[in-house]
Amino acid sequence: MANNGHGHHGAANLTPEQQKQMIEQELRLFEHMKNIKYKIAVMSGKGGVGKSTVAANLAEAFQKKGLLTGILDADIHGPNIPKMLGVEGKDVMIEHGEMIPVMSNNGIKVMSMGFLIDSQDTPIIWRGPQKSGSIKQFMADTAWGDLDVLIIDNPPGTGDEPLTVLQSLPNVDAVIMVTTPNSLSQEDVLKCVGMVKMLNIEDIGLIENMSYYVCPHCGEKTNIFGESQGEKFANDMGVVYLGNLPLTEQVPESANQDSTMVNSYADSEVSQKFSEIIDNIKLAFLDDE
Numbered sequence: 001m002a003n004n005g006h007g008h009h010g011a012a013n014l015t016p017e018q019q020k021q022m023i024e025q026e027l028r029l030f031e032h033m034k035n036i037k038y039k040i041a042v043m044s045g046k047g048g049v050g051k052s053t054v055a056a057n058l059a060e061a062f063q064k065k066g067l068l069t070g071i072l073d074a075d076i077h078g079p080n081i082p083k084m085l086g087v088e089g090k091d092v093m094i095e096h097g098e099m100i101p102v103m104s105n106n107g108i109k110v111m112s113m114g115f116l117i118d119s120q121d122t123p124i125i126w127r128g129p130q131k132s133g134s135i136k137q138f139m140a141d142t143a144w145g146d147l148d149v150l151i152i153d154n155p156p157g158t159g160d161e162p163l164t165v166l167q168s169l170p171n172v173d174a175v176i177m178v179t180t181p182n183s184l185s186q187e188d189v190l191k192c193v194g195m196v197k198m199l200n201i202e203d204i205g206l207i208e209n210m211s212y213y214v215c216p217h218c219g220e221k222t223n224i225f226g227e228s229q230g231e232k233f234a235n236d237m238g239v240v241y242l243g244n245l246p247l248t249e250q251v252p253e254s255a256n257q258d259s260t261m262v263n264s265y266a267d268s269e270v271s272q273k274f275s276e277i278i279d280n281i282k283l284a285f286l287d288d289e
Contacts, residue, residue, distance in 0.1 A: 029140035030170060032098075036070070036147045038286050039169055043196070044178045045188020047078075047156045050209040051178040053261075054245070055153035056084040058176075058281075059108050060262040061274040067148035070101060070109035072138060074165050075155040076131050079114030084260055090115060098143040106263065111142045132164040139168055157188070158195045166199050174203045174285035176242065179233070180210045181225040186233055193237050203285050204239040206230060207277060211244035214269065221246070240284045243277040245270060 014022065033039070042058070044051040055071065063069040073081035082088040085104040092115045093100040101109035113134065144150065152169070154162040166172060175196045179189045189206070196204055208230030212221045224247065234241035246269060261270045 025136060025140045026168075029136070029168060032140065032142060032144055033150075033170055036144055036150045038149045038173045039152070039171065040149060040281070040285075041152045041154055041162070041165055041169070041172055041175045042178065043154045043162055043175060043192050044156045045186075045190070045192045046184070049156075049178050049180050050245075051156065052078075052080045052084065052153055054176075054178045054207060054209055055151055056081055057260045057262045057270075057274050058278065059085070059149075059151045060106065060260045061271075061278045062149045062151075063106055063108050064262065065275075065278060068107075068146065069149045069151065070111070070144050070147045071151045071153060072142070073110070073112030073114065073153050074135050074138070074161055075153060076113050076134065076161060077155065079112045081110060081153055082112050082114040085110055088114065092116065095143070097141070099138075099141050100143055109144060109147065111138055113138075132160045135161055135164045136168055139165070158191055162192075163195070166196065166201065172201055172203075174205055174281065175201055176205045176207060176281070177239070178207050178209050179230070181208065181223065181228050181230070183226070186229070189233075190237065193239060204237075205242040205281065205284060206234040206237070206239050207242050208233075208244040210247040213247045216248070240280075242280045242284070243273060245273050245277075 040058075042051060042055040052075065059069050059071040071081055071085070073079045075081075082090070082102070085108060087102045087104050087110055090102045092102060092111070099111065101111045102115060104110055152165050154165055166175070177189050177192055179186055193204060208228060210225055211228045211230065213224045214221055228244055230244050231241045248268070248270060261268065262274050265271055
C-alpha cells in the first residue's frame with residue numbers, strides 16, 4: 001500500500017513560528033488519526049453525480065455492519081452531510097482545545113463546516129489557502145477517538161480541498177470515485193484518478209451511481225443516462241469496480257427526511273446494493289491487513 005507523504009511545499013518560506021505551528025498541527029493530526037483503522041476518501045470528477053449521497057450511505061452501511069464509523073465533510077461550499085445524517089443545526093463542542101464530532105442517531109461521528117456557519121443559506125466565500133487551512137484544522141483538531149472507518153467526503157474535482165485531504169492524511173486506505181454512465185462524468189473521473197495516482201495512491205475503486213432507473217409502479221429498469229459502463233470503465237482505468245446503484249424516487253425522499261437510503265429504506269434494492277459495495281470495499285482494500 002502506498003504511503004502518501006505529507007505536503008511540506010513552501011515550508012522554507014515560513015517564519016520559524018509558522019514552521020513550529022505547522023509541525024505541531026501535523027503532530028496533532030497524526031495523534032488523532034492513529035486510532036482510526038481505515039481511512040477512505042470519496043471523490044467525483046464533477047458535481048451532481050450523488051457523491052455526498054453515496055458517502056453518507058457508505059458511512060451508514062459500514063455502521064450497520066458493526067464497524068465504528070465517522071465521516072468528515074470536507075466540502076466547504078456545500079456541506080450536505082449533516083442534513084443527510086439528520087444532525088443539521090447541531091453544535092460542535094470544544095473540549096481541551098479539541099473539536100468533538102457530532103453523533104448521529106445511529107452512532108456515526110460527524111464533522112462538517114455545516115456545523116460552524118450561522119445558517120444554511122450563509123455562503124462561504126473563501127480562496128484556496130483559507131479552504132485548505134480549515135480542512136487541515138478539521139483533520140488535526142477533531143477528536144475522533146477509536147474508529148474502524150473514517151469516510152472523507154471531498155468536494156468535486158481536483159482542486160485545493162481534495163488535494164489537501166489526500167496530501168495530509170497519513171496512509172489513505174482507499175479512494176472511491178463516484179461516476180454516472182454519462183460520458184462527461186467519466187471524462188472528469190479520469191482526471192481525478194490521474195491526480196490520485198500522481199500522489200502515489202494506488203488503491204482506487206469506482207461506484208457507478210444512477211446506473212439505471214427503477215419504475216416505482218412496474219419495476220421496469222431504464223437506462224436514463226445511457227447504458228451502464230461502470231465495470232468496463234473501471235477496468236480501462238485499472239481501478240477496482242465496486243458496483244452500481246440505481247436511481248429511484250426514494251433517494252430524494254430520504255434526503256428530505258434528513259436520512260439516508262440505507263437507514264430509511266433498509267429493505268430496498270439500493271440498500272442491498274450498498275451492502276454489497278461495502279463487502280467489495282472490505283474485500284478489495286480493507287481485509288488484507
